[in-house]
Amino acid sequence: MKKTGRKSVRRKGFAVTIDEVASLAKVSPMTVSRVINGHSKVRDSTRERVMQAVQELGYIPNLAASSLAAAQDARIALIYTNPSAAYLRELLLGALHSAARAAAQLVIDDWDELDAGGERKAARALARSVAGVILPPPLCESKAVIEELVEAGVPVVAIASGRFNHDISSVRIDDFLASKEVTEYLIKMGHARIGFIKGHPNQMASTRRFEGYQAALKDAGIAMDAALVQQGYFTYRSALPAVEKLLALRKAPTAIFASNDDMAAAAISVAHRRGLDVPRDLSIVGFDDSSAATTVWPELTTVRQPISTMADSALDILLRTIRRKENDTKVVVDQVVAHQLILRDSVAAPATMSASKTQGG
Amino acid sequence: MKKTGRKSVRRKGFAVTIDEVASLAKVSPMTVSRVINGHSKVRDSTRERVMQAVQELGYIPNLAASSLAAAQDARIALIYTNPSAAYLRELLLGALHSAARAAAQLVIDDWDELDAGGERKAARALARSVAGVILPPPLCESKAVIEELVEAGVPVVAIASGRFNHDISSVRIDDFLASKEVTEYLIKMGHARIGFIKGHPNQMASTRRFEGYQAALKDAGIAMDAALVQQGYFTYRSALPAVEKLLALRKAPTAIFASNDDMAAAAISVAHRRGLDVPRDLSIVGFDDSSAATTVWPELTTVRQPISTMADSALDILLRTIRRKENDTKVVVDQVVAHQLILRDSVAAPATMSASKTQGG
DNA sequence: GTGAAAGCGCTAACAG
DNA sequence: CTGTTAGCGCTTTCAC
Numbered sequence: 001m002k003k004t005g006r007k008s009v010r011r012k013g014f015a016v017t018i019d020e021v022a023s024l025a026k027v028s029p030m031t032v033s034r035v036i037n038g039h040s041k042v043r044d045s046t047r048e049r050v051m052q053a054v055q056e057l058g059y060i061p062n063l064a065a066s067s068l069a070a071a072q073d074a075r076i077a078l079i080y081t082n083p084s085a086a087y088l089r090e091l092l093l094g095a096l097h098s099a100a101r102a103a104a105q106l107v108i109d110d111w112d113e114l115d116a117g118g119e120r121k122a123a124r125a126l127a128r129s130v131a132g133v134i135l136p137p138p139l140c141e142s143k144a145v146i147e148e149l150v151e152a153g154v155p156v157v158a159i160a161s162g163r164f165n166h167d168i169s170s171v172r173i174d175d176f177l178a179s180k181e182v183t184e185y186l187i188k189m190g191h192a193r194i195g196f197i198k199g200h201p202n203q204m205a206s207t208r209r210f211e212g213y214q215a216a217l218k219d220a221g222i223a224m225d226a227a228l229v230q231q232g233y234f235t236y237r238s239a240l241p242a243v244e245k246l247l248a249l250r251k252a253p254t255a256i257f258a259s260n261d262d263m264a265a266a267a268i269s270v271a272h273r274r275g276l277d278v279p280r281d282l283s284i285v286g287f288d289d290s291s292a293a294t295t296v297w298p299e300l301t302t303v304r305q306p307i308s309t310m311a312d313s314a315l316d317i318l319l320r321t322i323r324r325k326e327n328d329t330k331v332v333v334d335q336v337v338a339h340q341l342i343l344r345d346s347v348a349a350p351a352t353m354s355a356s357k358t359q360g361g
Numbered sequence: 362m363k364k365t366g367r368k369s370v371r372r373k374g375f376a377v378t379i380d381e382v383a384s385l386a387k388v389s390p391m392t393v394s395r396v397i398n399g400h401s402k403v404r405d406s407t408r409e410r411v412m413q414a415v416q417e418l419g420y421i422p423n424l425a426a427s428s429l430a431a432a433q434d435a436r437i438a439l440i441y442t443n444p445s446a447a448y449l450r451e452l453l454l455g456a457l458h459s460a461a462r463a464a465a466q467l468v469i470d471d472w473d474e475l476d477a478g479g480e481r482k483a484a485r486a487l488a489r490s491v492a493g494v495i496l497p498p499p500l501c502e503s504k505a506v507i508e509e510l511v512e513a514g515v516p517v518v519a520i521a522s523g524r525f526n527h528d529i530s531s532v533r534i535d536d537f538l539a540s541k542e543v544t545e546y547l548i549k550m551g552h553a554r555i556g557f558i559k560g561h562p563n564q565m566a567s568t569r570r571f572e573g574y575q576a577a578l579k580d581a582g583i584a585m586d587a588a589l590v591q592q593g594y595f596t597y598r599s600a601l602p603a604v605e606k607l608l609a610l611r612k613a614p615t616a617i618f619a620s621n622d623d624m625a626a627a628a629i630s631v632a633h634r635r636g637l638d639v640p641r642d643l644s645i646v647g648f649d650d651s652s653a654a655t656t657v658w659p660e661l662t663t664v665r666q667p668i669s670t671m672a673d674s675a676l677d678i679l680l681r682t683i684r685r686k687e688n689d690t691k692v693v694v695d696q697v698v699a700h701q702l703i704l705r706d707s708v709a710a711p712a713t714m715s716a717s718k719t720q721g722g
Numbered sequence: 723g724t725g726a727a728a729g730c731g732c733t734a735a736c737a738g
Numbered sequence: 739c740t741g742t743t744a745g746c747g748c749t750t751t752c753a754c
Binding site (some may be wrong): 002014015016057058059060062063064065067068075085087088091092095096097105106107108128129131235236237240262265266268269271273275290292293295297298 | 376419421423424425426428429436445446447449450452453457458461466467468469471485489490491492586596597598601623627629630633634636650652653655658
């Protein structure tokens with residue numbers, strides 16, 4: 001008679017509880033719990049009855065309670081430094097979603113102000129207070145941070161790290177393949193002089209993307225022209241001079257492949273400033289399918305990296321790892337998720353293909 | 362013998378608990394709790410002993426447990442439709458921060474796909490499942506949504522709503538004043554022909570910003586030129602034609618004040634496409650200080666709207682309201698937070714001020 | 723100023 | 739496939 005206890009000293013919350021759902025559906029709270037959590041061993045008719053009661057009452061499980069009861073109250077940290085707004089938005093949304101589903105306690109932290117030593121210290125402190133850590137780039141490349149965390153035995157999942165590091169789990173796309181596909185697409189459209197803007201050298205993903213570009217060129221029998229490759233740092237600003245250099249070339253490229261959308265947006269801006277029409281005079285492709293891709297005009301052809309889903313997966317892996325810890329089988333997984341080429345309006349066949357310069361005007 | 366119960370069926374979590382701290386400090390768990398939560402009635406010596414134990418053990422309170430026990434497990438919803446990535450990022454960060462601090466359970470929901478009827482239905486459902494709702498624009502202007510929520514007695518806080526609505530609490534900046542200050546700044550810099558790009562008409566903030574612009578002009582004795590005012594919809598794309606029209610004017614403006622940063626970024630883009638230098642040939646200011654403001658080049662002079670802090674405040678207000686509900690004193694607050702003019706590189710004195718066109722080149 | 727008891731809402735384990 | 743029991747870690751209330 002726990003729930004109806006009249007002499008209870010504590011005031012009950014206002015929210016609908018699992019017990020109310022249970023009594024409406026005429027089952028035990030446990031059964032409701034099973035339905036909510038998608039356990040399979042429930043008769044369909046029962047499940048339906050429960051679902052209906054849930055619907056009717058507008059029941060939303062109390063996360064605090066479930067997390068407490070399940071003792072999977074895993075406190076997991078999501079640490080970031082200086083990510084683009086779009087990126088962080090996706091990351092948060094994904095992690096939040098998964099955290100809610102799994103009743104995990106998310107600790108979001110910004111290490112922007114920290115130097116290398118500070119990161120090491122922060123990592124050490126973190127290791128004592130959370131059960132797992134999610135590391136997006138560029139932190140997932142920090143030897144110091146990873147070392148501290150691994151040493152302390154805290155499971156870590158790197159997101160979008162570019163490559164697998166055997167010390168920690170990772171959720172990523174195949175940057176090499178994605179980049180190769182983009183380049184191949186450009187080649188198929190008729191482009192032979194394709195400019196490339198590299199990403200920040202502190203991230204493996206940058207390297208992988210560049211390698212994909214090179215591989216596609218090689219496969220197509222196109223010789224690499226070093227002048228067509230410029231260094232960028234993933235920021236809009238960093239790409240400005242890179243694009244300027246590319247377009248100032250005597251034999252300017254007919255297409256530019258930027259290692260992320262921000263830099264592709266910069267390419268559009270520079271092209272416009274020089275009076276070029278995108279995509280007629282210059283095709284541009286980005287990478288990530290961040291919000292920048294659809295903010296600019298024309299909208300960017302790009303590669304979709306499902307950050308939100310990836311964050312979700314990362315949290316799942318962490319939770320599974322934590323729970324398995326009792327059997328202290330240490331497992332490191334490398335999950336490669338599918339990317340997707342998103343075709344929009346920033347790519348066309350090169351003008352020279354159709355009728356050289358006659359179209360100009 | 363609860364905690365040391367040897368025949369416990371449940372495995373205990375790995376984390377340090379309040380009981381461990383208590384026994385190390387040789388006090389009851391209750392006292393530890395009081396120390397942690399800053400209750401005053403604890404002897405200093407006791408407090409110190411507890412603190413030390415906390416330190417020593419690296420104890421971090423389990424949020425799930427405290428929120429459950431305190432029954433302040435207020436579930437509060439943050440609903441959004443189609444916000445810019447930067448905006449949502451700030452919103453989430455602020456709300457998350459506050460939620461963690463207050464042990465509230467955040468329910469994040471995306472109503473992008475809903476039509477007006479759907480919103481009404483969703484609002485009705487929501488009212489039954491959460492203790493409070495945070496509404497960013499443009500949802501905070503939806504009569505239907507607010508009606509349903511208010512009718513159900515759910516406290517609602519509107520963020521950045523542009524004006525106070527007596528039915529619901531709000532946290533906002535003074536859009537009118539901020540806009541007036543921006544315009545005055547432009548005038549002080551020597552601009553007299555100032556183009557204005559309005560925001561989406563479905564938001565009061567748009568109106569207030571326009572009014573601020575008008576007021577500053579009037580105060581300065583500058584006659585309003587209707588041709589200088591163009592409609593936008595807060596998106597980058599929507600501002601493109603608006604800016605084109607402005608710059609095609611025979612007497613083109615020397616400055617453009619866009620109602621948000623995205624549209625200001627579009628203005629820069631169009632200006633560049635037309636071969637204008639920003640700020641030499643055209644000054645541009647935005648509004649919000651979103652990430653777009655520092656992504657573009659030159660960086661935007663804009664008004665900082667502290668979204669993250671505002672979200673934090675909103676959650677606080679909600680929590681206070683919910684807790685006060687027992688005394689069923691319904692309170693609606695209107696909190697106006699300070700904005701800030703951020704001076705960056707997109708504004709200069711008009712070229713005609715210094716030496717007409719001699720500077721060109 | 724401090725402690726003991728009770729229970730927040732939920733779920734793991736074990737029966738049936 | 740479903741119910742019963744016993745807590746998860748913390749804080750409320752009330753006693754001392």
